[in-house]
Amino acid sequence: MTWSRALKETARSGLAIEKAKLTPVIAVRGAAGVAIVLGLCLWRGDPALAVSSAFGAFASGLVTFQRSMRPRPVLALAVAAALAVSTFLGYLVAAHLPAFVLLIAGWTLLAGMAWAVGPVSGLAGTLTVAIMLVTVTLPTSVLGALQHAALIFCGGLVQAALIVVFPVRPWGVQRDALADALAAEADYARRLRYDPVAPFDPAPLMDARLASAVTARQARRRPVQLHGPRGLAERVRPVLASLADPVVGAPTQGPERDRVRDLLQAAGTVLDAVAHAVRHAGPVRLAPEAMATLEVPASGPMLHGAARRSAYRLISLLADAVELTDEPVRATRPATGAERGQGGREEGGQGGREVGSHLLRPSVPRLVPVALRALRREARWSSHIFRHALRVSAVAVCGYLLGTALPFGHGYWAPLTSVMVMRPDFGQTYSRGVARFSGTLVGVAISGGVMALAHPGPAVCAGLAVVFVFLMYLLMRTGVSVTSACVAGYVIFLLGIAGEGWTQTVAERVVLTLLGGLLAMLSYALFPAWETPRLRERLAEWLEANGRYALAVLDRYARPAERRPRQVREALLDARAARAAWEESEARAEKEPVRHRGLSRTSATAAGAALATMGRVTMIMEAHLPDNDAEPSPGAAAFAAELRPSLERAAHAVRERDRLDWSALRAVWERWDAESESQGVALRAAELLLDALDDLAEAVEGSAATDTEGTIPPAQ
Structure with missing residues (x-):
């Protein structure tokens, strides 16, 4: 944007008065x-x-x-x-x-x-x-x-x-962060009813994870309600996405899709109830309609295949979420017609480890070396x-x-x-x-x-x-x-x-x-430090982090006996951090009076959406990881073997403004599809992954057009 428009926008932002909760x-x-x-x-x-x-x-x-x-x-x-x-x-x-x-x-x-x-x-x-x-x-x-x-x-x-x-409200910040994460997932479940591929911002889960880090002294005094629901919230999100996805989950039309919509609505109701209980340190109040929906119908299961597995997993996780609040569960009055389908929407937090464990926060003296490392990392001209x-x-x-x-x-x-x-x-x-x-x-x-x-x-x-x-x-x-x-x-x-x-x-x-x-x-x-010229670097870093996450999940399909859950978990956290860095850079760049330098605003939005889809598809694969005694998947192993060098070439192409080429990876998937006897979750998700990578290539290549808006920044 131009300098005049940038100054006008920043002035409007500075003079804005927000509605805020007063304390x-x-x-x-x-x-x-x-x-x-x-x-x-x-x-x-x-x-x-x-x-x-x-x-x-x-x-x-x-x-x-x-x-x-x-x-x-x-x-x-x-x-x-x-x-x-x-x-x-x-x-x-x-x-x-x-x-x-x-x-x-x-x-x-x-x-x-x-x-x-x-x-x-x-x-x-x-x-x-x-x-x-x-x-x-x-x-x-x-x-x-x-x-x-x-x-x-x-x-x-x-x-x-x-x-x-x-x-005043001891542990209030931690309670709010966890409640915001649960409420964000409740809103996500309701949006999935109408948009099976709806996006989800992982920032609330990230904040909840930060809030869950405690010192050794705090770990002994932390309320019971703050122990388990965060880990469950981490596991609920991929199950929700897998259940709603039209390729991996239920068909887009018919009785199975209706059953999925009912389950998603009930999941949103339960997650909202748990979020309210955590925020206000009270009991969970569940509506009878939601409890009835989460039971298996008398006529038997209505879902099949991966959708049925996702539904059973969702019901189990929701039951654990209610139980882990350690409060009596009380049913509320039946909801009226006007109240059905309504629910709150909040945003906040970040996710973490398995139930029962906690993230250790270093004491103030131990923060000194951490701070010194951070200072040394940033002590560079760029x-x-x-x-x-x-x-x-x-x-x-x-x-x-x-x-x-x-x-x-x-x-x-x-x-x-x-x-x-x-x-x-x-x-x-x-x-x-x-x-x-x-x-x-x-x-x-x-x-x-x-x-x-x-x-x-x-x-x-x-x-x-x-x-x-x-x-x-x-x-x-x-x-x-x-x-x-x-x-x-x-x-x-x-x-x-x-x-x-x-x-x-x-x-x-x-x-x-x-x-x-x-x-x-x-x-x-x-003496500026413009963020716009760094967008391609941030995009390449997010692509690399997403790739490591996808490779970690595919490796589980290729070698299920070699169970390494921390590898997948750490790759997921790295992918979230890279996404947060990209979104922060993109938000800063939108306010700068700087020419796009090879990645226009429209292309940046499209590229971000493609990589978000890539992360969502990988998350769906993670929701259906095979058991340790499952048969190894040669197709997943071959796909992962080709994905690694393809990602390296793609990241280099993003940085150097070259063309992204996924033809070799698609050829490997086509062989996998031809040799596979059944359409498993990994195979179908790999196809969606390829589609997302093609969208990324199209977005990046489309940014070659010059953005006439803005001015060239001073030399850096």
């Missing part, structure tokens, strides 16, 4: 942490210490609202410790401009690289830079710097203590994380020097805005820049008006600051513009405690916020 109790708890440390420091009579400690409590509370599977107290303490260290180092060199500029450059570079570890780590690193820029302007000595750092850590300690003393770190470091230094040179005072607001706005991708950086400036205008207008009309004292300013931080915590998920308005008011009232003039504060805040936002946007235009 007032959690917001009150976070604001109470800020109020406690602020009140104690004011009671001692030191406004500077009150401001410093309040910033620490604010940042520690902010990170606990992020979507992280780690315990909230651990997050608060970890961020508080990092804030204390950064603030103390800033105080030591704040009086010497060259040394402080070097500290800003180095610390911001590390904070930018923290995005390699994860989004929560990236946000935590950003907060350490922001708080350091603000608090070091408060006058103090070296001993006072230690006191400031200690109070900042105490702010995090108070937030962690409040979370422990006043827990990495968008590394380029973001260089970009944000340079902008922070330039913003601080410009803000210091301008005759406003409080020059740190320019780099503060830049650091808080900048993200590793174009879309978020520009949308957040627009949102932050517009939100700041609203926030300073409201807070400045209150200061001008009421002239509040320190105690009233403290109370108003707590109100604004409560609103920020409460409305955090509604949009960046809303939270920016709340943060702007919070900062102005907080600095009002230390005696800052409100007229000067408001003017500085507006001008320097605009400067910081413009620097952030300009930096991405001059």
Whole structure:
């Protein structure tokens, strides 16, 4: 797309206000942490210490609202410790401009690289830079710097203590992730009734798998409901797809298809009931109609072959899902005609291991080598994380020097805005820049008006600051513009405690916020890390991962006696990770003002759909893996032997923009089809796999046409 359209879209995205579920109790708890440390420091009579400690409590509370599977107290303490260290180092060199500029450059570079570890780590690193820029302007000595750092850590300690003393929905994040995964599969089952090849986004299963990783201590305290349903959700999905598929499952028309539709509707009802029970820690309530549908009809089984096996497997898995909630099963009243066929739709999570086991999450000290490996992996010129770190470091230094040179005072607001706005991708950086400036205008207008009309004292300013931080915590998920308005008011009232003039504060805040936002946007235009040119690489990686998954499944058909379930499982997880990387890159590329460079938007969508179909077909084959004592399949062995080199050539062709050729693989399948005595699941699925690969070739070859939309990006 063009620059004008890209700017318009990002501005619209930044100013959008989303409907979000509010959590007032959690917001009150976070604001109470800020109020406690602020009140104690004011009671001692030191406004500077009150401001410093309040910033620490604010940042520690902010990170606990992020979507992280780690315990909230651990997050608060970890961020508080990092804030204390950064603030103390800033105080030591704040009086010497060259040394402080070097500290800003180095610390911001590390904070930018923290995005390699994860989004929560990236946000935590950003907060350490922001708080350091603000608090070091408060006058103090070296001993006072230690006191400031200690109070900042105490702010995090108070937030962690409040979370422990006043827990709100313990294990709530894990429950929601698992419930979202089950609800997504319920919606998938209902969509399969009308579209037998309906797509399924594995992101909810991926999130559920992340949520299931626990420390050794957590594993002993985890609720029973969180133990088993996730593993079952992993096994239900391929069974649903296999049952509904018109080639492998029941015919598209007739009594068997009607029976399949009834089973899918009942499966959706049961999965929704289990999801509701997991989310709210209650019993499973099953409708009598669903329970009756899942019983074998009195006239005998209506399905045959692979469809019958899938149906029996589905009924068994649904029964296990209900039983593993470890709650009494109670039947609800019979559904009315208006209620039949209705069900919720939610999205969330990720899958994992067999029932009864758990994924081990490393402790915080053991995360250090993991983080170092992530940093080393991204420390290369082509990495968008590394380029973001260089970009944000340079902008922070330039913003601080410009803000210091301008005759406003409080020059740190320019780099503060830049650091808080900048993200590793174009879309978020520009949308957040627009949102932050517009939100700041609203926030300073409201807070400045209150200061001008009421002239509040320190105690009233403290109370108003707590109100604004409560609103920020409460409305955090509604949009960046809303939270920016709340943060702007919070900062102005907080600095009002230390005696800052409100007229000067408001003017500085507006001008320097605009400067910081413009620097952030300009930096991405001059030193970009475009995702569009990487789309072919991401597509090739997804093709390779899908190929390894297909080869692992075909190997089971070729040598059923050599049972290696972990090989198939790990290949599936790799394929999901590659798909997630592709979808993330595609979403970023859609917002960039960059020419497609050989893979147009339309072709990218078609290629993604073809590879998603390839994964679905492989999953159907996995649902019908042969027993250990089954006869080996020479056809599957020959097909896998040819698939491996064909995939290698295809991945190279995708990267080099060459033509994809699957003729050799199709010839092998034709021999398999001619020599086979029966149309087994593997043979029919292999044909569908070939069709998906042909669709991929057509999509990639169709991208040769030049996309006239967009402009050529700067050299990278």
